[in-house]
Amino acid sequence: MGAFDIKHWLVVLLVVVLVFGTKRLKTLGSDLGEAIKSFRKTMATEESEAREDMPKPVEAAGANESRPQVR
Structure with missing residues (x-):
């Protein structure tokens, strides 16, 4: 009951598209991408x-100097 199902996300997406419209969502998406x-x-x-x-x-x-060699 606490988790969102795919049906819930589709309803939310539909409401967002109806409220803002596709042109406005495209503008918001491109502005967010530029930001x-x-x-x-x-x-x-x-x-x-x-x-x-x-x-x-x-x-x-x-x-960088070479070390003396011991013989």
Whole structure:
């Protein structure tokens, strides 16, 4: 009784289509898609900027020098 059946979802969908109309739903869907795309782009841009602002790790002195060989 607590879970929605497929019949319930179809009735809800029918009511939404009758209230808003298909053209309005298409506009709302495209606006929502653009908003999500813009949000993802902003998040990716800010993440890359944050990585650029982080200080780079300093290598230990002499890390690239060759070690003396023991014979």
